[in-house]
Amino acid sequence: GAVVSQHPSWVICKSGTSVKIECRSLDFQATTMFWYRQFPKQSLMLMATSNEGSKATYEQGVEKDKFLINHASLTLSTLTVTSAHPEDSSFYICSASPLRTPTQYFGPGTRLTVL
Amino acid sequence: AQTVTQSQPEMSVQEAETVTLSCTYDTSESDYYLFWYKQPPSRQMILVIRQEAYKQQNATENRFSVNFQKAAKSFSLKISDSQLGDAAMYFCAYRSAWGDDKIIFGKGTRLHILP
Numbered sequence: 001g002a003v004v005s006q007h008p009s010w011v012i013c014k015s016g017t018s019v020k021i022e023c024r025s026l027d028f029q030a031t032t033m034f035w036y037r038q039f040p041k042q043s044l045m046l047m048a049t050s051n052e053g054s055k056a057t058y059e060q061g062v063e064k065d066k067f068l069i070n071h072a073s074l075t076l077s078t079l080t081v082t083s084a085h086p087e088d089s090s091f092y093i094c095s096a097s098p099l100r101t102p103t104q105y106f107g108p109g110t111r112l113t114v115l
Numbered sequence: 116a117q118t119v120t121q122s123q124p125e126m127s128v129q130e131a132e133t134v135t136l137s138c139t140y141d142t143s144e145s146d147y148y149l150f151w152y153k154q155p156p157s158r159q160m161i162l163v164i165r166q167e168a169y170k171q172q173n174a175t176e177n178r179f180s181v182n183f184q185k186a187a188k189s190f191s192l193k194i195s196d197s198q199l200g201d202a203a204m205y206f207c208a209y210r211s212a213w214g215d216d217k218i219i220f221g222k223g224t225r226l227h228i229l230p
Contacts, residue, residue: 032216038158043206043220091158095218102148102167102210104218106160 003027004096006107013084014115021079021110023050023094029074030096034104035067038091050077084114117142119209121221128197129229135182136192136224138207146212149183149190154223155203163205166190168212194226202228 003026013019023033031052036044048069049057056069066088068080077096081088091111095104118141128134140149151163166174166183173181178195194201207221 034217043222044160046217049215049217093158093160095160097216102212102216103150103162103165104210104216105162106152108157108159 002098002101002103002105004094004105004107006094006110008110009108010111010113012113012115015085016083018080018082019084019112021081021092021094021112023077023079023096023107025075025096025098025105028096028098030098031074033071033077033094033096035069035077035079036093036095038093038109040091044093047079081112084112086114088112089114117144117147117209117211117219119207119219119221121205121207121224123224124222125225125227127227127229128194130197130199132197133193133195134197134226136194136205136207136226138190138192138221140188140190140207140209142188142209142211144211144213148210148212149181150208150210150218151179151181151190151192152206152208152220153201153203154206155200160206164192197228199228199230202226 005024007022033050035047050069050071052071071077093109095106120139147168149166153161164176182191204223206223209219
């Protein structure tokens with residue numbers, strides 16, 4: 001149990017285009033999901049907390065207008081990187097916790113490359 | 116604010132031997148959770164073990180066990196009978212039992228298994 005999926009696993013796009021990444025909890029419901037960014041050989045950096053049915057909460061320094069988050073249901077959150085630029089190239093990971101469970105379970109990640 | 120410190124960027128251990136990864140944290144809270152996550156080359160974050168702060172007994176999961184010293188704010192991970200598949204980045208993490216569900220990660224320790 002407690003499986004989180006992400007799609008796509010790898011995406012390459014041209015500079016200036018937008019890319020949407022999906023995060024799904026497959027066997028549980030999650031009112032809250034988290035989006036992280038990870039640079040090579042570094043730890044996970046929390047970008048935002050996605051709240052079902054309400055606005056996401058962004059960490060300091062994360063551009064809300066560039067990284068749009070939508071949490072439309074208890075099993076799906078999406079991260080849209082708008083007007084992507086090469087500096088947005090990174091590994092993006094989502095996570096979620098089953099209700100009343102303290103453990104976060106992670107998706108397999110999405111590698112974004114912006115040309 | 117809570118912090119998590121992993122002072123060993125890299126470690127190596129001979130296959131079948133035992134290795135201990137160190138983690139210290141800082142918090143003023145009394146109720147919280149501590150985790151060790153493993154990130155192998157696939158970059159999928161995998162939960163290794165979880166410890167509830169209110170529990171005095173150290174958590175164990177097969178070959179993985181922790182030494183939780185609440186007063187010292189120390190949370191080390193012991194891996195017994197190390198296997199080649201244990202090679203990965205290991206992250207120590209903290210989560211408050213109250214308030215938001217954010218997890219705070221340490222910078223990680225890269226573990227090499229020598230055949």
